[in-house]
Amino acid sequence: MSETPVPLRTPLPHALAGQTVVVAGGSSGIGLAAGVLLRTIGARVVVVARDEARLAAAAAVIRAAAPGPDDIVVTAAADASEEDALRHALDPVDSIDHVLVTAGTLAMGPLAAIDRKLGAVVVNSRLWAAYAAARVTESRLPAGGSLTFVSGDFIKRPLPGTALAAAGLGAIEALTRGLAVELASRRIRVNAIRAGSTDTPLIRAFLGHGADPGTAADGAILAAGAATPLGRLGSAEEVAAAAVFLMANPYVTGSVLTVDGGQTLA
Numbered sequence: 204m205s206e207t208p209v210p211l212r213t214p215l216p217h218a219l220a221g222q223t224v225v226v227a228g229g230s231s232g233i234g235l236a237a238g239v240l241l242r243t244i245g246a247r248v249v250v251v252a253r254d255e256a257r258l259a260a261a262a263a264v265i266r267a268a269a270p271g272p273d274d275i276v277v278t279a280a281a282d283a284s285e286e287d288a289l290r291h292a293l294d295p296v297d298s299i300d301h302v303l304v305t306a307g308t309l310a311m312g313p314l315a316a317i318d319r320k321l322g323a324v325v326v327n328s329r330l331w332a333a334y335a336a337a338r339v340t341e342s343r344l345p346a347g348g349s350l351t352f353v354s355g356d357f358i359k360r361p362l363p364g365t366a367l368a369a370a371g372l373g374a375i376e377a378l379t380r381g382l383a384v385e386l387a388s389r390r391i392r393v394n395a396i397r398a399g400s401t402d403t404p405l406i407r408a409f410l411g412h413g414a415d416p417g418t419a420a421d422g423a424i425l426a427a428g429a430a431t432p433l434g435r436l437g438s439a440e441e442v443a444a445a446a447v448f449l450m451a452n453p454y455v456t457g458s459v460l461t462v463d464g465g466q467t468l469a
């Protein structure tokens with residue numbers, strides 16, 4: 204147990220300036236939005252994802268978000284659920300202050316259709332990515348550093364066909380609380396966002412249309428949002444902003460912050 208309390212730091216907007224944030228899953232959706240936001244507040248961003256072309260495109264988007272040196276946006280291609288690959292990818296990064304894990308895929312279907320093999324993909328891509336990120340980075344994080352994971356509303360409001368997806372999300376929240384307790388002695392904080400349905404390429408693809416704005420998915424996104432308390436789905440930026448808050452506030456740990464526009468109330 205450290206005798207020194209967690210450092211006092213000015214929370215947003217300045218807390219993360221000059222700090223290095225790894226975003227595992229940062230080439231799309233919530234992770235990409237977080238990378239953009241982090242760049243605009245002066246953080247150095249390390250983007251990890253598997254597809255190299257999408258990684259390069261994401262790095263260009265993040266660099267373009269605010270003036271600054273190109274080399275403060277770094278990409279590393281790796282499957283975040285593979286601990287050795289993630290460690291290898293992050294080896295060249297000289298310092299890490301915070302880690303956001305948005306890596307994860309969604310597979311839904313009835314019990315009879317989701318066999319253990321497919322189920323393992325759902326669980327591995329989410330739970331083991333978060334766990335691997337924690338194992339790979341915990342010895343490198345400073346006091347006040349943080350890990351932030353992403354859970355989802357399905358754990359409170361499951362739909363038919365979401366049982367295993369919800370189980371994976373529930374595991375993330377359990378992992379968050381467990382690691383928050385375990386790593387508190389080193390003053391490392393661990394939190395999660397519980398996101399409601401959010402307009403990202405993932406949800407657009409899930410609705411069965413193209414992933415990009417301007418496609419038939421626009422109508423499906425509007426229709427899905429109209430039934431929610433605030434009348435629309437959340438944006439990737441809104442969820443990302445909550446993740447940045449959790450990183451930046453040094454007195455938050457073990458928290459699961461819901462960003463769902465009240466979707467679980469409906």
Ligand SMILES: NC(=O)c1ccc[n+]([C@@H]2O[C@H](COP(=O)([O-])OP(=O)(O)OC[C@H]3O[C@@H](n4cnc5c(N)ncnc54)[C@H](OP(=O)(O)O)[C@@H]3O)[C@@H](O)[C@H]2O)c1
Pocket residue numbers: 227228229230231232233234251252253254255257281282283284305306307308309328329332353354355356397398399400401402403404405406439
């Ligand atoms: N959108 C929603 O409504 C919603 C709601 C609740 C929770 N969530 C969760 O929030 C997270 C982010 O969602 P999103 O909508 O932003 O998804 P997204 O747009 O599909 O982005 C997912 C990102 O993660 C990367 N990724 C996926 N598996 C990976 C792996 N094994 N290793 C490294 N990178 C990986 C993807 O790139 P590569 O494929 O190139 O690796 C991509 O950059 C997901 O875990 C999702 O389940 C989303």
